[in-house]
Amino acid sequence: MVTDALIFEKVRIHRGDALLIALDAEVPPGDVLTIMGPSGSGKSTLLAFATGTLPRGFRAEGRVLLGGRDITALSPQERRIGMMFQEDVLFPHLSVGGNLAFGLAPDVRGRKARRDAVERALAEAGLEGMADRDPATLSGGQRARVALMRALLSAPRALALDEPFSKLDANLRAQIRDFVFDHARALGLPTLLVTHDPEDAAAAGGEVIQIAS
Known part of the structure; x- marks a missing residue:
């Protein structure tokens, strides 16, 4: 096994x-x-x-x-178990960075560590500089990448x-x-x-x- x-x-x-x-x-x-x-x-x-x-x-x-x-x-x-749905289920009241931060594992502590983790995830998804964006302004593909990275940030x-x-x-x-x-x-x-x-x-x-x- x-x-x-x-x-x-x-x-x-x-x-x-x-x-x-x-x-x-x-x-x-x-x-x-x-x-x-x-x-x-x-x-x-x-x-x-x-x-x-x-x-x-x-x-x-x-x-x-x-x-x-x-x-x-x-x-x-x-x-x-990380989830991705038919709908990307991004929170409309949070920025892109806020959505990613929401998914962070509990052991990521401290403002700098959390900010750095979000920035790394954005870079990996090809979304550098978009932390402050409203999710509603993203394309479908960008939203899907954010949804995956949020799931992965929960470890x-x-x-x-x-x-x-x-x-x-x-x-x-x-x-x-x-x-x-x-x-x-x-x-x-x-x-x-x-x-x-x-x-x-x-x-x-x-x-x-x-x-x-």
């Missing part, structure tokens, strides 16, 4: 009496497991179970392990991606996909991607599991 892997062990998710998801899988560090299927097939439900946000009305069995630790009963914050041990590229145009979509997957590989983060787009799955390059409707 890969100790830093994200592992789904005998996971079964039911909606009422119906079995919605059945999964046994291991996602090694830096790899992407893609869950594909049409709307309503349960893709996002699996992601919610992994991140500790499974809605009422669903019943789950099995375990989620991350880094050799059973995280199934932990709160979403304790699981340390996650895995990533969960819920259709994060679906609202981008084709050219930008390919660019942001590469940006996200390159970072996941470089940081050795096991990644769970849910999508209905075969191009997303192909770009991810890992195992693909198809869920029927």
Whole structure:
């Protein structure tokens, strides 16, 4: 067993009496497991179970392990799984820099250390000098990069991606996909991607599991 892997062990998710998801899988560090299927097939439900946000009305069995630790009963914050959504979910009342600072891990203390971490993230995303910008003034691609960097600043041990590229145009979509997957590989983060787009799955390059409707 890969100790830093994200592992789904005998996971079964039911909606009422119906079995919605059945999964046994291991996602090694830096790899992407893609869950594909049409709307309503349960893709996002699996992601919610992994991140500790499974809605009422669903019943789950099995375990989620991350880094050799059973995280199934932990709160979403304790699981340390970074999230990217279909919407970038940037806070409109905060600047770009404020959004990034919000994601900083608790062990980054002191004004200078926090400012330096934000500036490094902006530079890495090609957004130097934009700390004071209103998120509403950013392009779709810039907002997506900020959303990823905010997730990474929380020092996650895995990533969960819920259709994060679906609202981008084709050219930008390919660019942001590469940006996200390159970072996941470089940081050795096991990644769970849910999508209905075969191009997303192909770009991810890992195992693909198809869920029927």
